[in-house]
Amino acid sequence: MALALVGGAFLSASLQVLFDRLASSEVLHFIRGHKLSDSLLSELKIKLLIVDAVLNHAEVKQFTEPAVKEWLLHLKGTLYDAKDLLDEIATEALRCKMEADDHSQTGSAKEWNSISTWVKAPLANYRSSIESRVKEMIGKLEVLEKAIDKLGLKRGDGEKLPPRSPSTSLVDESCVFGRNEIKEEMMTRLLSDNVSTNKIDVISIVGMGGAGKTTLAQLLYNDARVKGHFALTAWVCVSEEFCLLKVTKSILEGISSAMQSENLDQLQLKLKGSLGDKKFLLVLDDVWEKGCREWDRLRIPLLAAGKGSKVVVTTRSTKVAAVMQAVHPHYFLGELSADDCWSLFTKLAFENGDSTAFPQLESIGRKIVAKCQGLPLAVKALGSLLYSKVEKGEWEEILESEIWGWQNLEILPSLILSYHDLPLHLKRCFAYCSIFPKDHGFDKKELILLWMAEGFLRLSQSNIRMEEVGDLYFHELLSKSFFQRSVTQESCFVMHDLIHDLAQYISGEFCVRLEDDQMHEITEKAHHLLHFKSSSSEMVVFKRLRPLWK
Numbered sequence: 001m002a003l004a005l006v007g008g009a010f011l012s013a014s015l016q017v018l019f020d021r022l023a024s025s026e027v028l029h030f031i032r033g034h035k036l037s038d039s040l041l042s043e044l045k046i047k048l049l050i051v052d053a054v055l056n057h058a059e060v061k062q063f064t065e066p067a068v069k070e071w072l073l074h075l076k077g078t079l080y081d082a083k084d085l086l087d088e089i090a091t092e093a094l095r096c097k098m099e100a101d102d103h104s105q106t107g108s109a110k111e112w113n114s115i116s117t118w119v120k121a122p123l124a125n126y127r128s129s130i131e132s133r134v135k136e137m138i139g140k141l142e143v144l145e146k147a148i149d150k151l152g153l154k155r156g157d158g159e160k161l162p163p164r165s166p167s168t169s170l171v172d173e174s175c176v177f178g179r180n181e182i183k184e185e186m187m188t189r190l191l192s193d194n195v196s197t198n199k200i201d202v203i204s205i206v207g208m209g210g211a212g213k214t215t216l217a218q219l220l221y222n223d224a225r226v227k228g229h230f231a232l233t234a235w236v237c238v239s240e241e242f243c244l245l246k247v248t249k250s251i252l253e254g255i256s257s258a259m260q261s262e263n264l265d266q267l268q269l270k271l272k273g274s275l276g277d278k279k280f281l282l283v284l285d286d287v288w289e290k291g292c293r294e295w296d297r298l299r300i301p302l303l304a305a306g307k308g309s310k311v312v313v314t315t316r317s318t319k320v321a322a323v324m325q326a327v328h329p330h331y332f333l334g335e336l337s338a339d340d341c342w343s344l345f346t347k348l349a350f351e352n353g354d355s356t357a358f359p360q361l362e363s364i365g366r367k368i369v370a371k372c373q374g375l376p377l378a379v380k381a382l383g384s385l386l387y388s389k390v391e392k393g394e395w396e397e398i399l400e401s402e403i404w405g406w407q408n409l410e411i412l413p414s415l416i417l418s419y420h421d422l423p424l425h426l427k428r429c430f431a432y433c434s435i436f437p438k439d440h441g442f443d444k445k446e447l448i449l450l451w452m453a454e455g456f457l458r459l460s461q462s463n464i465r466m467e468e469v470g471d472l473y474f475h476e477l478l479s480k481s482f483f484q485r486s487v488t489q490e491s492c493f494v495m496h497d498l499i500h501d502l503a504q505y506i507s508g509e510f511c512v513r514l515e516d517d518q519m520h521e522i523t524e525k526a527h528h529l530l531h532f533k534s535s536s537s538e539m540v541v542f543k544r545l546r547p548l549w550k
């Protein structure tokens with residue numbers, strides 16, 4: 001189910017680009033100026049809206065019905081074709097505008113424009129064929145539309161991600177490895193007086209999905225020193241839907257008897273009274289941007305707690321930490337060390353945690369662990385998956401498979417949550433990043449220029465430059481843990497391997513990368529292509545390759 005939802009978001013993002021193009025003044029001017037049928041473009045838009053309406057259902061169904069999968073592939077290809085056509089119309093419109101301006105020009109500018117007109121001369125026929133190409137596109141969409149009923153596709157608001165099972169404060173410490181250093185640092189902070197003038201300090205644990213934020217918070221929460229220090233403690237799993245009433249109730253349940261009321265005022269008064277100047281530790285696990293704005297209101301009754309009280313918040317986003325005014329520095333949870341990952345893996349993958357009895361599996365196991373790049377969620381999921389498998393071939397199969405081959409594991413759904421939380425414009429910027437090689441340290445400015453060239457950036461205010469918009473997009477993705485600062489190359493950024501896999505999964509064969517002189521089959525669908533020379537880190541990016549044999 002989760003896999004299906006990813007594809008849906010990608011297609012919706014593509015449709016949004018198309019609708020933007022259809023509404024752009026260049027396209028409209030061109031259509032009117034060339035007496036092309038206005039209604040033809042409206043028809044194209046209507047057809048697009050029809051397929052859009054059933055997209056969510058189609059994406060769920062594609063995994064059980066190969067015909068639906070095929071339908072989606074055709075749709076993606078048609079959307080790219082439509083986007084290209086509209087791009088071409090916009091370019092033609094610009095060219096015509098330049099020609100018109102040419103009448104008022106003299107000298108070298110005029111000469112240049114006559115050269116450019118001469119170069120473009122063979123394209124004159126092509127311009128007249130735009131109308132027939134729009135018709136062809138409508139025809140393709142019509143075929144897809146006719147199949148909607150036959151495939152049993154229904155209109156719908158879209159599938160919601162299934163709710164995650166909530167975390168609790170309990171943890172099996174014998175299964176947790178590493179994180180001692182960060183735990184002790186945080187412990188000192190927790191047991192000390194507040195660093196700010198606030199009565200209650202917020203301490204944040206930030207990291208990508210599955211990095212072990214909840215686990216670290218559990219370790220802290222259950223530590224005897226913490227239990228002895230705080231008079232009251234409460235653990236609340238917040239998750240995507242931050243409901244102030246529910247969270248207030250959960251805190252109350254944690255520190256006193258439950259109160260059967262739906263009245264927020266009564267609940268807040270009771271909470272305030274129960275805290276009665278006592279030292280209080282509250283863990284708010286898994287807070288997302290959508291909900292953290294409620295923090296302002298939740299905070300007020302908490303101010304009744306005693307001096308030195310703390311709130312520990314775990315989140316994937318530094319923005320949440322900022323909105324909740326978490327004290328600096330935030331605790332970033334990076335990769336689990338290779339040794340700790342291996343200990344975790346052996347504990348789960350081998351009977352009694354003993355890998356020595358299976359030397360033929362150990363070397364494959366180490367490669368599998370390396371593939372997880374310090375993400376405990378992935379190490380744990382793959383270790384557990386391999387527990388019952390003793391055949392070398394089965395281990396090799398896992399090693400060679402990609403993230404989307406691990407459909408029944410928790411890894412992809414967990415990462416998809418972050419992807420789903422992104423607004424449409426960031427979804428396509430992120431998916432595009434699959435064009436980089438894995439582990440490639442990319443430069444912020446370079447990426448922003450690429451996004452600009454693809455037309456991914458949208459100006460929301462006239463007084464802001466395109467580069468600044470790109471900068472905002474970039475920092476959004478950085479704050480949500482999609483990008484990380486490179487440890488080896490200062491000023492560069494990287495994507496975690498599994499996040500890169502996710503981007504690749506989303507963009508599919510529409511984004512292709514050629515590394516060095518390696519041969520790679522490029523299908524007609526390839527829309528973005530990057531050629532990378534590892535020796536010089538040189539990159540050349542192409543947009544939409546047109547087959548010569550067509």
Ligand SMILES: Nc1ncnc2c1ncn2[C@@H]1O[C@H](COP(=O)(O)OP(=O)(O)OP(=O)(O)O)[C@@H](O)[C@H]1O
Pocket residue numbers: 175176177178179207208209210211212213214215216286314315316336344376377378380414
């Ligand atoms: N240090 C560790 N040792 C062993 N297992 C760990 C460790 N850290 C995390 N895990 C395991 O990895 C999985 C993911 O961890 P956790 O739920 O803490 O991640 P998270 O960062 O809170 O993820 P999310 O952003 O999805 O909430 C869990 O099954 C957890 O038990």
Ligand SMILES: [Mg+2]
Pocket residue numbers: 167213214215285286314
């Ligand atoms: Mg968590």
